[in-house]
Amino acid sequence: MPQRLPAIALWTAISLLGASALGGIALNRGESINAAWFVVAAVCVYLVAYRFYGGWIAARVLSLDASRATPAERLENGRDFVPTSRWIVFGHHFAAIAGAGPLIGPTLAAQFGYLPGTLWLLAGAVLGGCVQDMLVLFCSTRRDGRSLGQMARDELGRAGGTAAMLATLLIILILIGVLGLVVVKAMAHSPWSTFTVFSTVPIALVVGVYLRRIRPGRVLEGTALGVALLLLGVLGGGLLGSWPTLYAAFDWDGRALAGFVIAYGFVAAILPVWLLLAPRDYLSTFVKLGVVLMLATAIVLISPEVKMPPLTRFVDGTGPIFSGDLFPFLFITLACGAISGFHALVASGTTPKLLARESDIRLIGYGAMAAESFVGVLALVAASVLDPGVYFAINTAAGVVGADPTAATATITSWGFPVTAAQMRALAESVGEVSLFGRTGGAPSLAVGMASIFGSAFGHGLLATWYHFAIMFEAVFILTTLDAGTRVGRFIMQDMLGAFWTPLGRTSWYPSVVLSSLLVVGGWGYFLYIGVIDPNGGINILWPLFGIANQLLAAIALAVVTVILVRSSRARYAWVSALPLAWLVVVTTSASLQKLFAADPGVGFFAAARELTAKLAAGALPPERAAIAPQLIFNQQLDGWMTAFFLVLVWVVVIDTLYRCLRREAVGAPRSARNPESPYVRTQLP
Template identity: 30%
Template sequence: MSSLVLMLVGLAILILGYVLYSKFLARRVFKLNEDFKTPAHELEDGVDYVPTNKFILWGHHFTSVAGAAPIVGPAVAIIWGWLPAFLWVTFGTVFFAGMHDLGSLWASTRNKGRSIGSLAARYIGKRGAALFLVVIFLLLLMVIAAFAVVITGLLVGTPSSVIPTWGAIGVALLVGVAVYKLKWPLVPVTVVGVVALYSLIVLGDQVPVILPDDFLGIGPASFWIITLFVYGAIASLLPVWILLQPRDYINGVQLFVGLALLYGAVLIGALFTASKPELVAPMWNTDVPAGTPSLVPLLFVTIACGAISGFHGMVSSGTSSKQLDKETDARFVGYFGAVGEGLLSLGTILAVAGGIGSVARWEEIYANFGAGGVNAFVEGGGALMENGIGLPASLSATVLATMAVLFAATTMDTGIRLLRFVVQEIGDAAKFKINKVWATLIVVAVGLGLTFSQGLDGDGGLRIWPLFGTTNQLLASLTLSIIAIMLIRKRRNPLPALLPLVLVFVMSFWAALEQLITFADPANPDWLLFVLDVVIIVSSIWVAVEAFIAMRKAGRDDPEPADADERLVAVREDL
């Protein structure tokens, strides 16, 4: 089958989802109102609460939620065949991720920019909220530790990505000053910023940076890990307009440039070259390697970002809701942010299913479960761009590796900021005030401790990563339960939240139980992961039960009085 056909069908599904379904959610379910005073205006402080242009905020939101996960997940899950991955990415983005991301952004905006953990306390109860915070803390810890290792692997394995990775910080700082201090127009600033970033990519391809085995008394991996945590700590403490917003915005634009190159390579390669890009991966793989888990339920937790992800709800409620200029911007920022991630996952499927040169090479890469990942994406995508648009293989690899590094880095520094919020919330719950500097130091200390817990090569950063998929998806289902409770209390249609909630909770809970059995295998037990999995399972059950009770109570109680702005929307619709 032609890669072009798969690309066009996927693009059509995602575009129709945004044009039609997101409009239905915005108007009929959430009833977004541009006259509502958002937390960014009500609580503006110039640090976390900053009214932001929707395009810049979309860039921050999108690159923060994307990271490397929408690349890694589909690149691993394609071992079951390209069709299951394609269906879950496209329809999951439209009906699951879009609803979840837009809904959590709306829910937080309607509650003064409170985080999902704080919303759990209000809508589910204090006991459920306490357990909710446990799940959130573990998930964010997994993200910052694992992404530090992933980024380090790319910086060491693709040294041409070093200069553009760190040079992007300078570009972001200049963009922030130009937009916020000098008040220059966004479009020319964007063009100059993207040109500068891609110039750094070309420079990096010509001047790769390879650190010696003994650099400042430590190895390259240790140096990059420590540097990343120091950078993340500083970035998380700075006002969002200085670095976080402009860095994420420029990264978001460069992602779409990179995706345009990838999709353009498929189109041009199919129409104008002799070597047509064909899918070499099986449509449905019935001959998976020994030890590969069953497609159901593992597909639904292997591909999280790019279909639905609980981490997105933390970004929506942790940073994005505090920067939303108008409530109506939530459709573009939240739902289209999910669509952007779906486009990245679809591009990954095209790269690893159609960019790998032959069936034999594909089978060589996917000789066991867990293979593929970012390296398969870089290899396949690089081949597509070289064959389709003539971009040299080394430069193509640099473009894709830099893309992966920059997204993982933005997710990591946003994760540190979010985990700082969680530490402060835990302190508040314990009646112990923790300022943001001390909270950040605690986060960095715990993150570095986990990352180096198994040696200076950083393998400890991936120690608890096997729990990420199930934890992430359980958190998504619990976030959907909060959205559903709010809708029920307002007497609006909760089905767009309840239907994804049920499927995601069942699949992720099923996967967590299967993992529990694996961790307790007498031949190769892993008691740390077993205990953590038990904690996550028990916490999720408890929160789910309390959420169900809260839903029933919300249905029996009197409807929540409509705010003045909601009554105004109703009048406008009647007119």
């Protein structure tokens, strides 16, 4: 016992520090609070949760066995199955799970104030998201790296497997649609941003050719070259103003940019991977990890004051960025960074084939998700260091507060968040933009927040450059997700089409490639288009749909692992995944029901369709709104039916899970007879 005293003292100190930082954040009223407290509270919560809850799950629930050879060791082939150092796997895994979601979600959720978002990012991650990722990684590792879809088919049967496949395809379509919208909104009427984002395409091509023809496989050289060119692209966009014709050539509205993004998505999906996807992925990973580290360093270095109040009046459901009450819509908006179903796709399939030791599952499953949650906290801080008035002016669509700057700022000021048109004009000028009003999507406000943080830490004169650097950073990995996700969706689509006509299932048959790519791009392209023409900015209709889909996928993943826990003589610990599952079912069900049946047209899809129909019939719409009204009505109804479909999928999975868990109780079958874990083999690794 005496030799354990230092450890006990250390963990007591970390717990106390975390508790007081969290208490300070939660109980703070009226005074501004320093962002450093968020960092301290978050890091302490992750450390304590990792040490105790993660450690308990590893030891008791899963009985992780370092002496058991992993698939990477048993099936080593030097390609997919490669035992790899744990920190390298951590890097790979983190780069694959952390994308735009944990940056955008917290930015939007800041409309409730900083407190609900921070608390849910922390609690949701350590009790739900980290647990999900760790358990899925464990189950897949014990099954030679089977994918979530395969495990769902094995454990939940045909219905569960089909639900997982459909949910995966739909979430990819909605995810790409909404991320495309984020990029389009960031580029609309901003030639500098448009030039910078467009320049990433030829830069990726140059790196692709470099790695193929000039210096094959010199990844670091190619990446360094690419990153240097990306920075030149950011600087180059700033010089556009000197050439009016060139400047005008990059000045596009949302619809045209959406067309470009859709066309790009299709071409990227059928180009060889070495030319565009692979180099883009190298650049995106490098830039992503680099900027996340920079942001964390800068926030710690300058410790900015948080200006957002802990709670805003919009917890009552009248929020201008997205409507709906705190419950359930905070939990739908903040999916990534707390619990993200998408991670289950990464944690099954790719990562298990790299694990050198089973005991690494805790660091990679639990730890990498905690790191992603930390990125979410950083994004929330970046949104909260802005003046709340400025934050709302950037993120609220013209359809909500009007297009006239004076009227818009007056409305926002009347909410209790003072801001003036002159202040917004000066801010837009300082970041090199024409206007920052109604720049929905989260990216511009995140970029303003990051630019102000980077500016204070590394030099204020460069505010405009920092702003566009942040836009480039977001766009680079959003476009990578778009390109990679389209291909993943294409393979699922080909799989499904192959069931109807076998040749369509052949992944290398060119007509099938083109057809399925068209279907996938058409699918997300339509959602992107819906978002762009929506007068309320698109986020209010698309982001909840994305959140529900993501939480649905998380529910499927948790259902699969719950069934596995129950069947593998770990039933008494099944609450570890069953509780987050129950929470997700409650959240998705209540959010879906509200989206379907709420009478408030801001919340209910069908209510919005009815309201618009009535206005159109009464002739109460201005002509330009009346022209697109039939399409908006159809879109609202389509979104409503999508939501209904997700709700049905959730309940199919829940009933299937209950049936399988209860039947096990009745029959007492020890484990799935069809898919037992791979047998124990002793590791040969030193």
